[in-house]
Every structure is written in C-alpha cells, then in structure tokens.
Amino acid sequence: MTHAAHSLANEALWEKDRAHAVHPWTNFGPFERQGSLIVTKGEGCYLWDADGRRYFDAVGGMWCTNIGLGRREMADAIAEQAMRLGYSNYFVDIGNDAAALLAARLAELAPGDLNRVHFTTGGSTAVDTAVRMVSYYHHVRGNPDKTHIVSRDASYHGSTYLTISVGKRAGDRIEEFRYKEEGIHHLSSPNLYRRPEGMSEDAFCDALVAEFEDLIARVGAERIGGFIAEPIQASGGIVIPPKGYLKRMWEVCQRHDILFIADEVVTAFGRIGHWFASQDEFGIVPDMITCAKGLTSGYVPLGALIFSDRIWDTMAEGGHRWFSTGFTYSGHPVACRAALKNIEIIEREGLLAQAARVGGYFEAQLATLADLPLVGNVRGRKLMACVESVANRETKEPLPDEVGESKRISNACEAMGLMVRPMGHLNVMSPPLVITEGQADFVVQTLRKAIVDVTDQLVREGIRIA
Structure with a gap:
C-alpha cells in the first residue's frame, strides 16, 4: 500500500508509525517511502x-x-483474569493458579512422558531455553562437552542471538549482525522439490540420514547434545519432509544419545489438525517440544517448552542444582488464562x-x-x-x-x-x-x-x- 492510498483519517496513524516504529525485519528504503x-x-x-x-x-x-479474532469469550477471560490477578512473580517457589492449570493441561495433551512445562514469552525464548537445557542435561550426566546443536538449512527457530544462529533461513543472516557459529551445525533441508535431479524420495531420505550420521562421525557423538527440527519447516518454505525422514532422524538421535527437540511453534494447536504434529503426524515422541503462536491464538504472547520426565529427573537428581533461566513474564497469569480458554474453544468447537x-x-x-x-x-x-x-x-x-x-x-x-x-x-x-x-x-x-x-x-x- 502506498502513501497516496491513505485517507485523511489514516494519515496521522500512518505517519506516527512511519516516524517512530521499528518493525521486525524492517526494509528501510520501502518502509521510509511507503510506511505500513x-x-x-x-x-x-x-x-x-x-x-x-x-x-x-x-x-x-x-x-x-x-x-480467529474478535472472540468475546477470550476477551472476557483475559479481562477477568487481569482484574483478579493481573501479574504474579513466578520465580523459584511462587506460582499461580492459571499457570498450574495450563501446565497440567499441556502435559495431558503432549505425547509420551512430556509432562514438564517451562513457560516463556514466545517461540524464540522457548527454543532458546530448549537449546540451553540440552547442555544442562548432558552436563549433569557427566558429559560437559556434549553441547553442540544440529539444525537444518532453511530452518527458522527464533530471533534471539542464540536462536537466529541455530536457524538458517535465507534472508535471516545479514552482514551487519554477527552470529554464533561455534557448536552449531546445519544439515541439508529435507526439501523434496529441491532434491537432486532424478533422485527418488526414498533415496533422498537415505542421503539426508546419511548426512546426519556423517556429521556425527566427524564431530563426535560425545560432543553433539541435541538435534532440533520443525516437523514441517514453516518460514523456510513449507517444507514437508520425505516419508519416514523424521522417524529415522529420531532413531539416529536415540543411538547416539542426542536429544530430539521438535520445534512446534507453528505446527502445534491445530495447524495441521493435531494438538501436536510430532507423534500424531510423524510417529515420534521427541524429548522436548517448543510451542507458542497457536497456544493462545495470538491473543496474548506466551510460549512453552514441554519436556520429558526423564530430563527433569536427571536435572533434579540430588536436589541441589538451580535451573537459572526464565523471564519476568514466565507463567504470566493473564497469558496462561488466555491459553486455557483457547484450548477449551479448540476442543469444544472441534x-x-x-x-x-x-x-x-x-x-x-x-x-x-x-x-x-x-x-x-x-x-x-x-x-x-x-x-x-x-x-x-x-x-x-x-x-x-x-x-x-x-x-x-x-x-x-x-x-x-x-x-x-x-x-x-x-x-x-x-x-x-x-x-x-x-x-x-x-x-x-x-x-x-x-x-x-x-x-x-x-x-x-x-x-x-x-
């Protein structure tokens, strides 16, 4: 939309935004000319x-x-929660009822033994926490060098310094910024449309799995702690993986004691017809699932890292450690209430x-x-x-x-x-x-x-x- 298309009523808003706002992924020239x-x-x-x-x-x-937008019952639930308890400290040993109820609900919906929930502010912070948890988990088990993360080309996992480095989508890496390189590896995107000419789907899948095995052999399983994958790569181009790919990559992780992180920030909460895509669509139970977006249907910012009892038990063993990460707005009662209402609506309306x-x-x-x-x-x-x-x-x-x-x-x-x-x-x-x-x-x-x-x-x- 161009500046000339604006009415007088819109002009002031448009100009305020153009003069003062810095949008995510701003393209300076077009923005300064055309605004938003x-x-x-x-x-x-x-x-x-x-x-x-x-x-x-x-x-x-x-x-x-x-x-969908404009849901009166969502607005009412958010307003009621804001009046009753608009905020509460969630650190260390203080919780709130909305967060407790939501954590239990997510544990019910998640596959396998993913019964532990760490609340964040969105998808980026959920992935950031997951990647850090990989190192924590392996360190506790006596493997302090098992910190490397394996991701894929054309992946998007967030925009914090760490998560933008873990992802690798065309256009996200620009020369004006610096990125973490050490300890992060990228495999080929499982993009069937862009597979080598004449290669079958099965052969392409074989090559992708072999590439992972070769990376492990080169870097060392004793150094690789986690593999992160969107079940369907979203911002990287709606990449549907070859049949059996995710299951076979999960099996490689199992053999080499590598944690499998399913980044379901996009695919969770109904995007492809399931609460979570990992098991229902692709037949795997990951060690961790990151989610956000559809968790509240965008009404209020909220993210979550859902992880297995096994990881919790390992980190908690002995009772003397601190899990020193989190956010001011972790477990925010208004956001958690919005998520509970959102889940209720999805379930009730089929x-x-x-x-x-x-x-x-x-x-x-x-x-x-x-x-x-x-x-x-x-x-x-x-x-x-x-x-x-x-x-x-x-x-x-x-x-x-x-x-x-x-x-x-x-x-x-x-x-x-x-x-x-x-x-x-x-x-x-x-x-x-x-x-x-x-x-x-x-x-x-x-x-x-x-x-x-x-x-x-x-x-x-x-x-x-x-």
Whole structure:
C-alpha cells in the first residue's frame, strides 16, 4: 500500500508509525517511502485497515490466529483474569493458579512422558531455553562437552542471538549482525522439490540420514547434545519432509544419545489438525517440544517448552542444582488464562477436525494452481501451504531476486481483499482453523487471478516465463 492510498483519517496513524516504529525485519528504503498498512480491527478470519477496507487474512496473523479474532469469550477471560490477578512473580517457589492449570493441561495433551512445562514469552525464548537445557542435561550426566546443536538449512527457530544462529533461513543472516557459529551445525533441508535431479524420495531420505550420521562421525557423538527440527519447516518454505525422514532422524538421535527437540511453534494447536504434529503426524515422541503462536491464538504472547520426565529427573537428581533461566513474564497469569480458554474453544468447537477437513479441501484447491506457467510448486499440509514461483518449470530456475514477483503477487491479492505472505519466491498461507470451504475457494480464486495478472506484467516487461 502506498502513501497516496491513505485517507485523511489514516494519515496521522500512518505517519506516527512511519516516524517512530521499528518493525521486525524492517526494509528501510520501502518502509521510509511507503510506511505500513495500519490494521485497526479483526474478526474471525478478517482484518480491517484504518480506512475501513476489509481483507481475508490467509496468513493467520503470523501463523497464530488459530481460533480467529474478535472472540468475546477470550476477551472476557483475559479481562477477568487481569482484574483478579493481573501479574504474579513466578520465580523459584511462587506460582499461580492459571499457570498450574495450563501446565497440567499441556502435559495431558503432549505425547509420551512430556509432562514438564517451562513457560516463556514466545517461540524464540522457548527454543532458546530448549537449546540451553540440552547442555544442562548432558552436563549433569557427566558429559560437559556434549553441547553442540544440529539444525537444518532453511530452518527458522527464533530471533534471539542464540536462536537466529541455530536457524538458517535465507534472508535471516545479514552482514551487519554477527552470529554464533561455534557448536552449531546445519544439515541439508529435507526439501523434496529441491532434491537432486532424478533422485527418488526414498533415496533422498537415505542421503539426508546419511548426512546426519556423517556429521556425527566427524564431530563426535560425545560432543553433539541435541538435534532440533520443525516437523514441517514453516518460514523456510513449507517444507514437508520425505516419508519416514523424521522417524529415522529420531532413531539416529536415540543411538547416539542426542536429544530430539521438535520445534512446534507453528505446527502445534491445530495447524495441521493435531494438538501436536510430532507423534500424531510423524510417529515420534521427541524429548522436548517448543510451542507458542497457536497456544493462545495470538491473543496474548506466551510460549512453552514441554519436556520429558526423564530430563527433569536427571536435572533434579540430588536436589541441589538451580535451573537459572526464565523471564519476568514466565507463567504470566493473564497469558496462561488466555491459553486455557483457547484450548477449551479448540476442543469444544472441534477445530482440530475442522482444520483437517477444510485443510484437506484447501490443499486440493491450491493444487489446481499448478497449471499456471509461473507456478513451479504448490505444497503444504492442511492449513499451512505455499506457492513457489519459478522462471522455468522444467529447470526450477527462480526469477532474479530483483523481480520481486512474490511481493507483486501479494500486492495484487491485497488490492482484491486478500492477504498472503511473500517470502523470497514464495507466497505463504496459514489461515485460521475456522476457515470455511467457501473462504478457501476465495483464497484460491483470488490468488489465481493475482498470479495471472503478475505473469502478464512480467511478460510485458520482457521477463521470460518458460
């Protein structure tokens, strides 16, 4: 949206934001010229800007507005909790009722013996804590050098100094910042679309597992403490791993005494139709699960690290150690109450089943976009999906970055009342679980028109689409 498109009513808000706010991942030039789209209202799957224009939010906020916006019972629960106990110290030996109830509920929902919960402020801080816990756990067991972490290319695990270093997504590493390098290793992304030409899915999976084994042999199992993986890589491009990949990587971890961290900040709480994807979708019980986003459906910031009784028992053995990490807002009673109400709504309204049903329909409809010349790949699982643009469908060659076709597509969608998220050469979607089949049709039809229009623009500009 450009400055010229603003009404007088929106002008003051727009200018205040442009003059003073620093947004995550700010692109300075475009921001200074164009500012931001100022959103003032949300209801269900829809957002309204300061000029009253309505948009269907197919991005789901930031992968998080699972139950939809504008829920009166959520607002009432948050308000009631804020009046009764708006904050309480959660350090050492002080708790609160909302946090206690939520910890027990998460233990019920999590797979296996993941019965221990450490509350954080969001996904980044949950992953940060998980990575630090790896070192703590192995140190207690007499392995102080077992601190190295293995991650993957195209992964995103947060934006703290530690978690941005553990992740490795194109565009996140910039020369102006420094990153932790020592003790962090990255394997290939399990991206089937970008696997070597002519390689089968099974052979690709074999190669990925062998790469992990080779890394362990090179670095030493006595030094590698943890492996972290998003069950489906989200911001890295909706990467669905090869069949059996996660189970086999988990088995490698088991053989070498490496803790398996499932980063379910995106996939948990219904995104692909389950409370947690690790066991229900991929058949593994990790040692730790990190979650946030759908935990409160974005109404209030909250994250959690859920980990096994075995890890707790090891760390607590002897009763003399301190687990010296946490945050002022850990176990925040208002955030925990919001999460409890959110879980109640998901369960009462059958939103996991709805996400699976409508998500399957959404997958099928999105697949019809594969006939468009600009579309190289359509992929996803239930309510997380993306469309990847290419210059050549045969070679999978991308367009030059300066073309910016995904941003052009998202701009065209926005002009028609639809929000999708441009990332590199992708347009990404993660709509609320309350999306209907009719709304899914609107998303796909609007996206099709936007892609066709942008393709026509590119051709007129002399850009070849093969």
